[in-house]
Amino acid sequence: MTINRVQLSGQILSVQPIRYTPAGIPVTEASLGHHSEQQEAGLKRQVTCEVSVKALGSLAHQLAAAQTGTCLTATGFLATKSLKSRQLILHLESIEFQET
Template sequence: MLNQLSLCAQIKSLDDLRYTPAGLPVLTMWLLHESWQIELEQRYLAKVEIQAKALGDLAKNWMYQPGAMVEIKGFLAQKGVYHSRPILHIQQIREYKG
């Protein structure tokens, strides 16, 4: 099944780098997106704030700061066993140059 997301967003906040019990680096953040979309032939201002995380080398070598505009590719999954809200798992990231 298809579960791929491509999003241009601003990094709102970054948590400190942490490690799982297995030693895997994890970086959690909040992203803000705002764009005009067309829905039913009408302009619609789409706004979303979503939690995201980077794992492994992507988290360890992170170089983007809050306020940066980035283009992200990844997939959505529930945050955890007891939390069904979605979180974006980042697989690729680059600076957005608009």
Template structure:
């Protein structure tokens, strides 16, 4: 199984672009901060992750939801390599909602 659910803040939004197949693609950078329990001890977790959305989510759905820099979101998706030759991971978002408790 490859599923990722992440509460995060949008810290960067790249201009909309298109894949060679003509599919709209929007790249964003997400910042996550939380406290997790590991081996019975609390641990502060902070990270930034590159993420992409494709298709309708990239061109219309995000704008309708009011996505902008500083938005707090709950993103659901999966991890994949940036490209065939890369080992770098990118989150592919296939569902997104505004975290109204944060905004």
């Protein structure tokens, strides 16, 4: 019951400046815009979504250095944004930047 795996390609819409946890771990959050065509019940459908993403450690530096508009593929897991918010956020395990 521990499977929690997401792979999502998208374009960086905004990136927040790097900050540090009390334990000194670098953290960056960003917003990723996704658009694609998917199959559902035998029909093609246009899919769009805007996903909040979070990177810690060395990944935080990579994400913080990326420019708005950069295309990438993110891999990670879903979690709630905080104990008080049910909003979903994608915690990044890897980032693959697309060549422009």
